[in-house]
Amino acid sequence: xxxxxxxxxxxxxxxxxxxxxxxxxxxxxxxxxxxxxxxxxxxxxxxxxxxxxxxxxxxxxxxxxxxxxxxxxxxxxxxxxxxxxxxxxxxxxxxxxxxxxxxxxxxxxxxxxxxxxxxxxxxxxxxxxxxxxxxxxxxxxxxxxxxxxxxxxxxxxxxxxxxxxxxxxxxxxxxxxxxxxxxxxxxxxxxxxxxxxxxxxxxxxxxxxxxxxxxxxxxxxxxxxxxxxxxxxxxxxxxxxxxxxxxxxxxxxxxxxxxxxxxxxxxxxxxxxxxxxxxxxxxxxxxxxxxxxxxxxxxxxxxxxxxxxxxxxxxxxxxxxxxxxxxxxxxxxxxxxxxxxxxxxxxxxxxxxxxxxxxxxxxxxxxxxxxxxxxxxxxxxxxxxxxxxxxxxxxxxxxxxxxxxxxxxxxxxxxxxxxxxxxxxxxxxxxxxxxxxxxxxxxxxxxxxxxxxxxxxxxxxxxxxxxxxxxxxxxxxxxxxxxxxxxxxxxxxxxxxxxxxxxxxxxx
Numbered sequence: 457x458x459x460x461x462x463x464x465x466x467x468x469x470x471x472x473x474x475x476x477x478x479x480x481x482x483x484x485x486x487x488x489x490x491x492x493x494x495x496x497x498x499x500x501x502x503x504x505x506x507x508x509x510x511x512x513x514x515x516x517x518x519x520x521x522x523x524x525x526x527x528x529x530x531x532x533x534x535x536x537x538x539x540x541x542x543x544x545x546x547x548x549x550x551x552x553x554x555x556x557x558x559x560x561x562x563x564x565x566x567x568x569x570x571x572x573x574x575x576x577x578x579x580x581x582x583x584x585x586x587x588x589x590x591x592x593x594x595x596x597x598x599x600x601x602x603x604x605x606x607x608x609x610x611x612x613x614x615x616x617x618x619x620x621x622x623x624x625x626x627x628x629x630x631x632x633x634x635x636x637x638x639x640x641x642x643x644x645x646x647x648x649x650x651x652x653x654x655x656x657x658x659x660x661x662x663x664x665x666x667x668x669x670x671x672x673x674x675x676x677x678x679x680x681x682x683x684x685x686x687x688x689x690x691x692x693x694x695x696x697x698x699x700x701x702x703x704x705x706x707x708x709x710x711x712x713x714x715x716x717x718x719x720x721x722x723x724x725x726x727x728x729x730x731x732x733x734x735x736x737x738x739x740x741x742x743x744x745x746x747x748x749x750x751x752x753x754x755x756x757x758x759x760x761x762x763x764x765x766x767x768x769x770x771x772x773x774x775x776x777x778x779x780x781x782x783x784x785x786x787x788x789x790x791x792x793x794x795x796x797x798x799x800x801x802x803x804x805x806x807x808x809x810x811x812x813x814x815x816x817x818x819x820x821x822x823x824x825x826x827x828x829x830x831x832x833x834x835x836x837x838x839x840x841x842x843x844x845x846x847x848x849x850x851x852x853x854x855x856x857x858x859x860x861x862x863x864x865x866x867x868x869x870x871x872x873x874x875x876x877x878x879x880x881x882x883x884x885x886x887x888x889x890x891x892x893x894x895x896x897x898x899x900x901x902x903x904x905x906x907x908x909x910x911x912x913x914x915x916x917x918x919x920x921x922x923x924x925x926x927x928x929x930x931x932x933x934x935x936x937x938x939x940x941x942x943x944x945x946x947x948x949x950x951x952x953x954x955x956x957x958x959x960x961x962x963x964x
Contacts, residue, residue, distance in 0.1 A: 462812075463593060466820030470828055475526050475821065478511075479829045482527040486534020487836060490554075491542055497535035497792045501528050505799050521803035522818045526825040528799055529779075532792050533585060533826065536735065536772045537833050540577040544764070545570060546859050548679035553735035553771035555901050556743045558678060560756060560763030572705040573764050576713050578837040579705075580769035584721035585830040588776025591725050592823060595780075606730060608916035609927050613937035614730070615910045618737055619903065620941040630948070633899045636890075640903020643668055644911075651915055663875040670904060672867050676880045677897050679863045681887020683856050688888070709761050716746050716766035724770030728777020735771035735778075736905055740898070742770035776826070782807055783819055 469475060489500035508527050512520035539554035544561035557577065564573040606614075619637055646657045647667030658664040705713065723745065724738040746766045747756045756763050775792075782793045786808030800807050805815050812819050867880050890897060921927035928934050 459593060462816060462820045463824060465816065466822075466824035467827075469522060469817055469821035470526065470824035475523055475825060476828065478508075478523050478527040479530050479825045480832055482530020483534035483537075483829050483833050483836065486531040486536075487538035487833070489531060490535035490538020490540075497532050497539075500531045500535055501792055501795045501799075504528060504531060505795070505802070508799075509802075517803060518815065518817055521800065521805045521815070522821045524803065525796065525800060525805075525818060525822050526829075528796055529822055529826060530829050532796065533772065533775050533829065534833060536775050537578065537581045537837060539771075540581070540764070540768050541574065542862075544573045544577065546679065546855070546862075547682045548859060548863065549674055553739045553767075553774075555674060555678070555736070555898060556739045556767040557764055559743070559898065560758070560760050562682075563757070563759035564761065564764065567759050569759065569761075572709050572761065575705050575838065576709060576717075576761055576765050577768040578834060580713065580717040580720065580765045581772040581837075582830055582834040583717050584724060584769040584773035585776060585826070585833075587721040588725045588728070588773040589823065589826050589830070592776055592779055606933070607931065608913040608920065609931045609934040610937070611730075612910060612913040612917055613928060613931075613934040613941070615737075615906045615913065617937045617941040617944070618740065618906055619910070620944045629894065632895050636895055636897070636899040637903040640900040640905075641907040641910075643673070643900075644904045644907025650912065661875075663873060667908075668879070668904070669867075669876060670901075672876045672879050673883050673904060674901055675863045675867055676883025677887035677890070677900070679859055680880065680884025681891055681897070683859055684884055684888035685891060686852050686856060705761070712761050713765035716742070716762040717769045719745065720766035720769030721773045724773030725777040727770070728774030729780050735774040736902075738770040738774035739767035740902055742766040779823075779826075783811055783822075784808070786811075 470479070485504065486497070486500065489497060505524075505528065508524040511527075512523045515523060536553065539549070540557050540561065542548040543554040543558040544565050547558050547562040549555045549558050561573045561577070564570065619641075644667070646664055648655055648658075648665050655665060720738075720742040723742050724735070727738040727741060728735065743756075743763060743766055746762045747753050750756065750760075750762065752760075778793050782797055786797070786806065797807050800818070805811070805818050863880065864877060867876050887897060890900075917927050918925070928938060
């Protein structure tokens with residue numbers, strides 16, 4: 457009953473007119489941030505911290521902290537909503553968690569089903585947001601206790617499982633998927649080593665000391681790769697794109713999406729709780745799960761609506777789940793929550809176990825505002841589906857310069873150097889040739905994202921065990937993750953070999 461009364465007080469705070477206005481401004485800006493490739497929730501939240509400080513200067517410290525965090529959190533989950541738009545319409549992921557959505561969403565758009573894809577993304581995001589918030593209210597304390605017990609060995613094994621599971625995104629060849637995963641891991645090692653301070657694979661180029669920016673590679677591979685494909689293979693695209701016949705999803709679409717939305721929401725929330733796992737891993741895992749359990753896995757990558765519903769639900773649920781370690785332990789689960797944590801500390805509000813006791817107005821006001829913000833997002837995004845969907849009807853001769861301009865602006869706005877623009881072009885060309893030869897791009901992206909996290913957790917675990925690799929097998933949770941990872945790779949190979957033997961016996 458205490459939880460409900462606290463939540464009631466939170467709604468009283470969130471429904472103040474100025475907090476409602478801040479929530480609306482936050483989700484509106486967040487949607488725009490998500491739609492524009494290159495800015496992303498992390499940059500959007502960081503850019504708005506000084507703006508919120510000036511907006512709330514006349515309020516009391518507690519009220520200023522509450523209003524500011526409501527606006528910044530609105531940008532965070534609003535960007536998760538908006539990130540799907542360019543992935544679906546232009547094959548240009550706004551941030552890493554939208555990469556998976558592009559696999560089927562863009563194919564749906566090319567088939568004239570952009571409206572259905574965008575609507576399902578909005579509905580899935582709304583449902584996932586509500587599920588994660590209800591779970592946040594009920595399970596924050598017990599779940600954060602479990603996550604707190606995860607050490608570096610468990611995180612290492614979880615990330616390794618993520619890499620093995622990427623074989624589910626292999627397309628026609630698991631060998632090619634594993635090659636791309638290794639290539640992604642190799643790219644992730646470029647830069648200054650965090651432990652020894654030694655420069656690795658930088659070739660005395662100062663711009664490489666910080667490592668390769670994920671955004672540059674993702675936009676190059678997906679957006680510019682598609683641009684080069686359109687320019688160089690004119691015969692496959694006569695300039696007439698499929699007309700959008702329907703905006704709202706059909707009954708069949710809803711039927712096919714319901715299961716993936718529910719599963720993606722639950723899986724995304726639990727992955728979001730784990731600090732460092734984040735929305736990217738949640739969206740990859742949910743997509744792989746749906747492909748594994750689907751009766752028609754061959755449809756994935758060719759416009760399966762489940763391939764849009766599951767990852768979109770998962771990345772929004774993960775953003776709600778990431779609030780648990782932030783609010784209850786003071787541990788940011790992602791780059792964006794780290795920035796939110798910095799904003800709270802700026803207002804002398806320390807996230808952690810005492811937050812709910814010392815600053816209940818901030819904690820519960822934020823949670824209540826997220827319920828309201830999700831309703832606002834659904835009301836904003838469903839009518840705008842028609843506006844967004846019209847983008848796909850723009851002829852390629854107009855669309856290609858827009859995609860190139862957005863890609864170049866997005867990368868330059870984040871990196872502010874011409875070296876990254878050259879890298880963008882290089883990965884654009886690479887993306888075209890990899891696509892042309894059926895090399896899947898998603899494993900490369902996941903390898904790049906998880907590589908540094910795997911290395912850091914492995915080193916921390918080995919430091920704690922004095923270099924003994926048995927620590928990964930001695931920890932029960934870590935052992936379970938490793939066993940699942942090995943089975944994930946070996947079982948499909950064994951089934952394939954068994955199938956070949958049966959075929960040989962039948963022919964013999």
